[in-house]
Amino acid sequence: DAGVTQSPTHLIKTRGQQVTLRCSPKSGHDTVSWYQQALGQGPQFIFQYYEEEERQRGNFPDRFSGHQFPNYSSELNVNALLLGDSALYLCASWHRGEQETQYFGPGTRLLVL
Amino acid sequence: AQSVTQLGSHVSVSEGALVLLRCNYSSSVPPYLFWYVQYPNQGLQLLLKYTTGATLVKGINGFEAEFKKSETSFHLTKPSAHMSDAAEYFCAVRTAVGGTSYGKLTFGQGTILTVHP
Numbered sequence: 001d002a003g004v005t006q007s008p009t010h011l012i013k014t015r016g017q018q019v020t021l022r023c024s025p026k027s028g029h030d031t032v033s034w035y036q037q038a039l040g041q042g043p044q045f046i047f048q049y050y051e052e053e054e055r056q057r058g059n060f061p062d063r064f065s066g067h068q069f070p071n072y073s074s075e076l077n078v079n080a081l082l083l084g085d086s087a088l089y090l091c092a093s094w095h096r097g098e099q100e101t102q103y104f105g106p107g108t109r110l111l112v113l
Numbered sequence: 114a115q116s117v118t119q120l121g122s123h124v125s126v127s128e129g130a131l132v133l134l135r136c137n138y139s140s141s142v143p144p145y146l147f148w149y150v151q152y153p154n155q156g157l158q159l160l161l162k163y164t165t166g167a168t169l170v171k172g173i174n175g176f177e178a179e180f181k182k183s184e185t186s187f188h189l190t191k192p193s194a195h196m197s198d199a200a201e202y203f204c205a206v207r208t209a210v211g212g213t214s215y216g217k218l219t220f221g222q223g224t225i226l227t228v229h230p
Contacts, residue, residue, distance in 0.1 A: 004156075033216060040204055041155070042220035049202075056217055090156055094216070102218060104149070104157040 004025070004093050004105035013081050021076040021108045025093030031055075032074040033102065034066060035090040043090055045084045050096060078110075086112045100111050114138045114205045119221035129230050132176075132191040134224045136204030139185065146187040147205040147218070148178055159205065163187065191209070199228045 005024045008048045013019050025032055031050045033045035045058035049068035072093075078085055088109050092102040119134040128142040138144055145164045161172025168180040174197075178189045204221045206229060 031216070035218075035220075040223075042205075042222050043218070045217045045219070048216055053158065058217070092157075092218075096216075101159060101162065102216075103159070106156040109154075 004091055004103050005043060005081075006089075006091050006105040006108050008108060009106065010109045010111075012113065014113050015081055015083060015103060017083070018077065018079045019081060020088050021078075021091075023074045023075070023091030023093070025072050025077070026103050027089075029093035029095050029103070030072050031094050031096050032068060032072065033092045033094075034074070034076050037088040037090055037091065037107070038061070038084075039087070046076070073089050081112045083112050086110060090108075114167050115144070115219040117204050117206050117219055117221035119202075119204050119224050121224055122171050122222065123225045123227065123230065125227040126183040126194045128196055129211075132139070132189070132194045132198065132226065134187065134202050134226065136178075136187045136221060137185055138187060138204070138206045140206055145207045146178075146180060147163065147207070148172065148187075149203045149205060149220075151201045151223075153200075160189070160202075163201045194226075196228050198230065199226055201225050 032064045033048040034046040037043040048056045051066045060098050063079045065077045088107045090107045091105045094102040116135045116139045139206050147162045148160040163170050163180045171177045176191045203223050203225045205218045
């Protein structure tokens with residue numbers, strides 16, 4: 001079992017650009033959540049996808065959007081990048097019927113210059 | 114609304130000493146509580162969780178935590194620290210099934226644990 005995988009591992013962008021981050025959930029999981037972890041902070045919830053729909057959203061602007069595919073994998077898109085978007089982006093997957101445990105991927109570290 | 118407060122952004126102990134990392138939570142509904150560990154440049158690994166039942170929960174690597182509803186606390190302990198325990202630790206809360214924040218984890222700010230030889 002490969003666990004939760006994320007790509008790419010690192011990314012450098014400039015202000016104003018757009019970025020797409022990808023997540024493949026752990027086998028058997030149907031729900032994906034995305035978190036942003038700024039340096040020195042705890043992870044902050046961005047949104048959650050289940051059955052290809054956004055089910056919950058944290059306090060993030062519309063520049064942050066996502067998608068879930070039929071195979072349960074997910075993408076996080078960020079438009080009009082700001083310096084403050086520099087962070088580690090974590091994906092977590094879980095099975096809605098066994099929701100107590102969320103498994104996290106290694107994250108994508110995004111640097112916006 | 115939920116919130117988590119971790120007391121002490123940095124904790125330093127000697128190898129073999131007791132580890133105590135403090136976590137207090139706020140939740141309007143019965144919570145599920147978690148401790149995660151993060152090693153440098155890695156994602157989060159689940160240490161232990163409390164959902165229902167026994168309030169003293171044991172996790173991996175010799176860690177345990179006790180849910181105290183009256184104190185709204187979920188402190189993490191380990192009797193004897195090892196050098197490999199050096200990492201950042203996050204306490205998180207989630208509402209139980211049926212809560213409005215279904216599945217959403219709210220994390221504390223983290224506590225960096227340093228272990229001295």
